[in-house]
Amino acid sequence: GENVEQHPSTLSVQEGDSAVIKCTYSDSASNYFPWYKQELGKRPQLIIDIRSNVGEKKDQRIAVTLNKTAKHFSLHITETQPEDSAVYFCAASKGGQAGTALIFGKGTTLSVSS
Amino acid sequence: GAVVSQHPSWVICKSGTSVKIECRSLDFQATTMFWYRQFPKQSLMLMATSNEGSKATYEQGVEKDKFLINHASLTLSTLTVTSAHPEDSSFYICSASKTGDLGYTFGSGTRLTVV
Numbered sequence: 001g002e003n004v005e006q007h008p009s010t011l012s013v014q015e016g017d018s019a020v021i022k023c024t025y026s027d028s029a030s031n032y033f034p035w036y037k038q039e040l041g042k043r044p045q046l047i048i049d050i051r052s053n054v055g056e057k058k059d060q061r062i063a064v065t066l067n068k069t070a071k072h073f074s075l076h077i078t079e080t081q082p083e084d085s086a087v088y089f090c091a092a093s094k095g096g097q098a099g100t101a102l103i104f105g106k107g108t109t110l111s112v113s114s
Numbered sequence: 115g116a117v118v119s120q121h122p123s124w125v126i127c128k129s130g131t132s133v134k135i136e137c138r139s140l141d142f143q144a145t146t147m148f149w150y151r152q153f154p155k156q157s158l159m160l161m162a163t164s165n166e167g168s169k170a171t172y173e174q175g176v177e178k179d180k181f182l183i184n185h186a187s188l189t190l191s192t193l194t195v196t197s198a199h200p201e202d203s204s205f206y207i208c209s210a211s212k213t214g215d216l217g218y219t220f221g222s223g224t225r226l227t228v229v
Contacts, residue, residue, distance in 0.1 A: 032216050043207060043220040044158070051216070089157060095216040099163055099171075101148045102209065102218055106157045 002027040004092050006105025015114045023090035023105050024072040032095025033073045037086045080112045116142050118210050120221025135193045135224045137208035143188035144210035152205040198228040
């Protein structure tokens with residue numbers, strides 16, 4: 001089955017700096033790669049996603065890149081703000097296929113200090 | 115947008131009792147419901163996948179007789195933790211999807227504490 005590795009487990013940056021979180025996946029059939037932000041005790045919140053037919057996607061300060069050959073994808077947050085502090089999870093799935101679950105990485109705790 | 119309502123949001127039960135958690139898709143038909151468990155400071159771990167009208171498929175290491183999943187309709191799935199023990203204390207969260215749709219909609223989660 002799919003296995004998703006995520007690094008780093010913790011990341012501390014100064015306000016205004018950029019943050020990068022990297023994930024690798026094992027199943028070459030995976031085609032959907034979302035990123036979630038989770039606050040303590042709450043549901044994961046989708047912040048951006050990318051499909052396998054796209055190499056990069058950007059939404060304001062957040063961008064995701066995908067390298068299908070290397071089977072890795074990354075989250076880039078620019079101009080970080082204290083409210084970006086949270087746990088971030090990457091995930092992968094064979095999206096669109098019935099009954100295909102999201103498999104999550106272990107998470108990255110991002111701390112943005114002002 | 116798609117909404118999944120999960121209840122209860124938190125529950126405390128005595129060791130040996132059973133607890134039922136419900137997830138309802140409010141504005142769409144959930145072809146598939148996924149159940150995850152999340153221990154403190156850990157990731158979401160897939161427990162089982164259930165398709166409407168079919169038996170759930172459990173991940174390796176998850177006891178199917180302990181975690182009973184029912185997905186009798188396209189809008190309701192339930193997870194029953196039977197004979198709960200303190201080690202079952204965790205955050206349980208459901209996620210719904212529909213065939214052909216890339217998106218996943220998460221419930222708000224249930225914090226289970228077994229004392």
